[in-house]
Amino acid sequence: MNKIILKSGREKALLRRHPWVFSGAIAHVEGDPGMGETVGICDSRGKFLACGAYSPQSQIRVRVWGWEADEEVDAAFLRKRLQNAIALRTGWRPETEDQGAVRLIHAESDQLPGLIVDRYNDTLVMQILSAGAERWRDTLADLLLELTGVAHIYERSDVEVRKLEGLPARVGPIRGDEPPELEIEENGLLFKVDVRGGHKTGFYLDQRINRARVRELAAGKEVLDCFSYTGGFALNALAGGAGHVTALDVSADALALAEANCARNNLPAEKITYLEGDVFHALRKFRDQARSFDLIILDPPKFAPSAAQVKQAARGYKDINLLAFKLLRPRGILVTFSCSGGISAELFQKIVAGAALDAGLHFRVLEQLHQSPDHPIALNFPEGAYLK
16 A cells, blocks of 8 residues: 655644645655555654545545554445445434435545535435545445435536546436436425536535524514525525515526425415525615615525635625625524635634624624534534534
């Protein structure tokens, strides 16, 4: 096995079982490992620490597979990891599978670095984000087909992070034919899911419990749902008895799907307005028109995928939260999120607090919301807590 030798003193993160080795921590490489090949990771004295997948073009040079010296990364190893992850979802919340939509594999948090798998009924959507998962792509697909019994596995490896790994984008069926038009049930509501061209793998499964919470808060309120996408929060607000909902998104196609979802659930069409437009511009226009709302949801896409974009992203988050604060009625509620990995929970709270200060009013935190439990957070990998 080829080896990665760390610089002196750079083994501390691995001793805490953090699963990433950055390029700057490496003293030298023994051998000539290929893209995604399994390598041993040793401290400066040559003591074995872990084994992981080598990615020569990424700043995250090695992603850890395991911590045992005699552990071989092969099909049997991957099968066990997949079985453990799937069993966790089944034991955590049995009704999830009846609803037909669940995250089965959550990358490093499930000890399968760079692998995301979401289940929508009889279709799995697979995202491969790292060189190691790429190397085992076909084996992983065969194992998933066997372990889940689904009819289709569709790949959505078309995210920016693949460029950092030196991997091309790839979209299309891996196993089975093109998936049919998909419809899932979540919290008693039906949603059509576009796995081919929709955001992420087609739906934001990480917001399940938060959409249910918005439903509880919405009764009698005038609601503004920003970055509404296909209506997840907006339709839950309607189902919760909102007086009126404005669903705002830049994508006409997403709003058309939201409207179809509304009709499919027999929700009152006269109580929802679909507004196509840039959220920043629309919020400024609402401010200039002296519009106001009882409940506002901000669920934007990633403003800061990595640390390099944090400064610019912080300005964007502050602007959008400040605008939302100014549109709230007395005793109004803002439900605001960041899914940016580069923005910590502490920084996000500081940004929102700064926006509140600039708004000149008194705001309090009623609840702190998080990703749904099928997106678990490994205690040795705090980066897995991406949704704030």
